[in-house]
């Protein structure tokens with residue numbers, strides 16, 4: 001239980017200074033202080049509708065324009081946002097420990113990259129909202145920061161998009177009723193320059209899709225190459241697999257679990273915290289610079 005975990009920064013500093021292999025599993029809470037909404041839990045975004053209902057290939061097949069508007073809005077917000085002290089603290093630890101530290105992030109917002117986190121030690125488990133790929137073929141574009149990505153996505157205010165998403169996702173009209181008109185006509189949406197017929201889509205990992213194979217291999221190689229001293233579980237409910245399984249894998253490799261989360265009720269896998277583990281309740285952008293300095 002959470003009660004067995006230490007909350008002492010001083011104790012943590014002692015453990016940190018003798019740790020040689022550390023991993024971090026990051027989630028949306030890391031970017032919350034940058035103004036980006038989380039999916040679930042504290043500061044839960046998309047409070048008005050179920051965002052994860054849009055993060056599926058089925059939703060895209062039913063109404064690609066609606067899904068595009070959701071991601072277009074998030075691309076815009078991510079570009080407006082700045083990395084916070086939490087992103088910078090992880091980037092710095094990564095520079096201090098080039099072999100001994102790895103960040104596995106579920107975030108697609110590009111903020112760790114913009115905080116200059118060394119790239120070989122940053123694994124994007126759910127890829128990036130700034131990659132674009134074809135729904136039908138292997139075409140892929142990396143690091144496209146156009147805002148909007150395509151003219152068909154221009155002239156939709158966040159308010160309009162929000163209303164549309166609330167009405168359609170909450171009432172489930174567009175997503176369930178094939179007779180509902182699409183948010184944007186298919187012909188107007190961006191099409192694949194390679195296969196021509198396929199629609200382009202955000203290059204993120206949706207439910208039911210595999211995580212990027214090479215990224216998983218690199219993450220697994222690091223995880224399997226020796227015992228792990230610490231596993232920082234930062235701003236994530238750790239409810240989405242296989243990302244969440246890295247907490248258990250780290251545990252099985254001897255790691256102490258260190259939970260950094262705004263909300264102790266939302267600690268997911270951290271509910272099994274034990275003696276020797278740590279629990280820091282609060283904003284990751286404040287806690288990380290404090291505990292990692």
Ligand code: BJW
Nearest residue numbers: 027028029039040041042106208235236237241262283284
């Ligand atoms: C703060 C804070 C602050 C707030 N400071 N903290 C095994 C068991 C059961 C199910 C499965 C399984 N294996 C696979 C599955 C199915 C599925 C799954 O996991 N389902 C579960 C929901 C049960 N997984 C998949 O489908 C995955 N694919 C896969 O496994 O392929 C193989 C396969 C295929 C088919 C069948 C079976 C296997 C893919 C998962 C892809 C997830 N994609 C999303 C969308 C990405 C694009 C986008 O951004 O739109 O990824 S869903 C969404 O959740 C997003 C996130 O990365 C992910 C995790 O969320 P995260 O980051 O934890 O955010 P929150 O909101 O949940 O939590 C925020 C936390 O921060 C909270 O705790 C707050 O308290 C805290 N917080 N402010 C610190 N300031």
Ligand code: ZN
Nearest residue numbers: 134137192195
């Ligand atoms: Zn294509």
